[in-house]
Amino acid sequence: MTENIVILGGSIVSVFNTSELRKDGYEAKITIVASEKRFPYDEPPLSKEWMQDNKDEKLPLLKPETFFDDNNIQLILNxxxxxxxxxxxQLFSEDDQTISYDKLVINFKKCFKRRLNMTFYDENGNAIAYTEDSVHLYLFTGKPVVYFVNKKVYGFNGAHLGWFEDGWIRDLKGKCVLFNSTATEKAQ
Incomplete structure (x- = not known):
């Protein structure tokens, strides 16, 4: 059985992550699930340059549409x-799709709408963890889970678990828990 990494959210971070995985020789299946109806596009130019002088009605894509097929990346839009x-x-969608994964990466910037103070929820909507600062993540039992040094994420046994970049944590060797260190967003 081929391993499947699912990346939730279709932003620049997700596209960059898939690109880097392929550059590093990672050959397993990668799936990006995005709520947008369009291929991932570059938002800053869309809101500034693109809208000021738009002679071409095409969105400024992060990668050519062929990039995903050429690199065996499934893109599930809308x-x-x-x-x-x-x-x-498993992930469950609003339109009753079930998407299975072996490893899950959540890009909170694209997946969630309302900003809250560093509270994290499980799949049943139960609050399970919080931060008191931008360095430590605690379970509600008070037990510290991980801490951050620069862009690296460590367990309290000192083990390097992953890295923190652009508001999220990634570790493709195990279960991924990804979030923003200054504010997080609760699932819709």
Missing amino acids: TKITSIDTDKK
């Missing part, structure tokens, strides 16, 4: 995820 079953490793 799909809103409503819940995640981490035990069964």
Whole structure:
């Protein structure tokens, strides 16, 4: 069975991550699930340069449309995820799709709308963790889970677990828990 990494959210971070995985020789299946109806596009130029002098009505794409097929990256557009079953490793969408994964990367910037203070929720909507500062993540039992030094993420045994970049944590060797260190957003 081929491993499948699912990246939730279709922003620049997700596209960059898939590009880097392929450059590093990672050959497993990669799926990006995005709520947008369009291919991932470059938002800053869209809001500034593109809208000021737009003679070409095409959106400024982050990668050519052929990039995804050429690199064996499945792109599932116009799909809103409503819940995640981490035990069964499945995502459930608003339109009743079930998407299975082996490893999950969540790009909070694109997946969630309302900003809240560093509270994290499980797939059932139960609050499970919080931060008191931008350095430590705690379970509600008070037990510290991970801490951040520069852009690296460490367990309290000192093990390097992953890295923090552009508001999210990624670790493709195990289960991924990704979030923004200054503010997080609760699932819709």
